[in-house]
Amino acid sequence: MGNGQEVWIISGVPAAGKTNTSKALAKTFAKAAVVSRDELQAQIISGNVWPDGRPTSEADLQIDMNVRNQCALANSYLSHGFVPICDDVVSKNQLDIYLSELKTAAVYLVTLNPPYTVVTQRDAGRPPDDRFGNTERWRLLYQIIETLNGVGLWFDNSNMTVQQSVGYILDNKTKCLVS
Numbered sequence: 001m002g003n004g005q006e007v008w009i010i011s012g013v014p015a016a017g018k019t020n021t022s023k024a025l026a027k028t029f030a031k032a033a034v035v036s037r038d039e040l041q042a043q044i045i046s047g048n049v050w051p052d053g054r055p056t057s058e059a060d061l062q063i064d065m066n067v068r069n070q071c072a073l074a075n076s077y078l079s080h081g082f083v084p085i086c087d088d089v090v091s092k093n094q095l096d097i098y099l100s101e102l103k104t105a106a107v108y109l110v111t112l113n114p115p116y117t118v119v120t121q122r123d124a125g126r127p128p129d130d131r132f133g134n135t136e137r138w139r140l141l142y143q144i145i146e147t148l149n150g151v152g153l154w155f156d157n158s159n160m161t162v163q164q165s166v167g168y169i170l171d172n173k174t175k176c177l178v179s
Contacts, residue, residue, distance in 0.1 A: 005078050005081075005083060005104050005106065006083055006104060006106040006107070006108060007074050007078065007083070007084050007085075007086065007098075007102050007104050007106070007107050007108070008022075008025060008083065008084070008085040008086065008107075008108045008109075008110065008176075009085075009086045009088065009090055009095075009098060009107065009108065009109045009110070009152075010022045010025070010085060010086070010087050010088075010110050010112065011088060011089060011090035011109065011110065011111045011112070011145060011148070012089065012111055012112035012113060012114075012145065013089060013119055013138055013141040013142055013145065014089070014119065014123065014132035014138065014141070015118075015119040015120070015122040015123040015126070015132060016112040016113070016114055016119055016157070017112050017114070017122075017157055017162065017165065018087045018088075018089075018112060019034075019036065019087055020162045021110075021112060021157070021162055021165050021166060021169075022034045022036075022085045022087040024162045024163060024165075024166045025085055025166050025169060025170075026083070026085050028166060028170065029082075029083040031081055031082045031083065032082055032083040032084070032085060033073075033077045033082050033083075033084055033085070034084075034085045034086075034087055035070045035073045035074055035077070035084055035085065035086045035087065036086075036087040036088075037063075037066045037067065037070055037086070037087065037088040037089075038087070040066045040069050040070065041062065041066055044062065048062070049062055051063055051089075052134060052137045052140075063094070064097070067088070067094050067097045067098065068097060068101060070086045070088065070098075071097065071098060071101035071102050072101075074086060074102055075101075075102065075103045078102075078103060078104055079103075086098070089141050089144060089145060090109070090111070090145065090148060091144045091145070091147050091148065092147040092148055093147075095109065095148060095151070095178070099178070099179055102179075104179075105179055106177065106179065107177070107178050107179040108152065108153075108173065108176035108177055108178065109148070109151060109152030109153070109176060109178045110152060110153045110154075110155075110169050110176055111145055111148065111152060111153070111154045111155075112155070112157050112165070113145070113154050113155060113156050113157075114156050114157055114158035115156065115158060116138065116139075116142070118158040119138065120135075120138075151178055152175070152176050152177075152178050153169065153172050153175045153176040155168060
């Protein structure tokens with residue numbers, strides 16, 4: 001299955017710290033790239049339906065497509081000696097796609113799981129255009145990530161700096177392995 005390199009998946013609800021943690025984790029490797037599903041979604045200029053958009057059938061199709069696109073990019077980075085770090089809100093169904101599409105035997109999953117009160121506070125501190133602010137959707141996303149409860153490394157990063165979170169992840173690397 002590929003060249004034996006590793007792929008990391010950083011999951012959590014919006015404002016859990018996925019992007020900052022992914023970027024900081026990437027800096028611990030000699031060659032690494034962050035592949036964000038949100039950034040792939042934003043590349044759709046016409047016909048873009050975000051995960052909480054309508055029609056839901058199109059939103060679901062674009063979620064699936066963008067997870068597969070993350071895998072394609074991750075595989076390209078792997079083939080060139082980079083460690084890909086995928087940033088996403090990951091469900092059981094999406095993890096199944098990652099595991100079937102990634103060309104490596106070493107897939108690591110980390111779910112950042114701060115309490116709801118913490119993510120809403122963090123979100124309120126973001127610039128207005130970057131805020132998530134959808135209470136109903138947050139509750140749904142917590143349910144979605146719960147489909148993987150106990151799979152990979154789960155932790156509450158609310159009282160940690162980004163660097164402490166990365167240190168905790170690397171200190172617990174064996175717990176992160178899901179493939």
